[in-house]
Amino acid sequence: MKSTIILSNNQINHIIKRIAYQIIEVNNNEKEIILAGITGNGFLFAKKIKTTLNSISSIDVILCEVIIDKQNPLNQVTTSIESEKYKKKSLVLVDDVLNSGTTLIYAIKHFLEVPLKQFKTAVLVNRNHKKYPVKADFKGISLSTTIDSNITVEFKGKSTIAYLD
Secondary structure, three states: OOOOEEEEEEHHHHHHHHHHOOHHHHHHOOOOEEEEEEEOOHHHHHHHHHHOOOOOOOEEEEEEEEEEOOOOOOOEEOOOHHHHHOOEEEEEEEEEEEEOOOOHHHHHHOOOOOOOEEEEEEEEEEEEOOOOOOOOOOOEEEEOOOOOOOEEEEEEOOOEEEEEO
């Protein structure tokens, strides 16, 4: 099966900038926000958003890795920072691809145990195949694909591409 590039590095950089501006717009009164990236590509995507946010805004951005077993999401979900650091803060949960919503819903469940000021989600690609009622507040693109299709996002140094196979 042949892979088709659906987002080039330039397109992804443009999306990152747009999402960063949307995050600022929703959090314009905040002094500090938490970007919580789901382990793996979600965390790498969150890092890129943080870099852009730092270059265009004075909001203090705290990066947090959400450690979740994507194969067994019922296993305990943990974060790289203590929950006290994001308590009563504005938090954006970040992942690369929203497919069935399983990973996001279990990550969201973890954050529901802590009172947050505001909770939003951001994804690069929204596949529209949700098993759970999860939505992306900030998304790069929405793509309707077949269930058997796979979207892969590759982070290689400063270059990132997304392709469908």
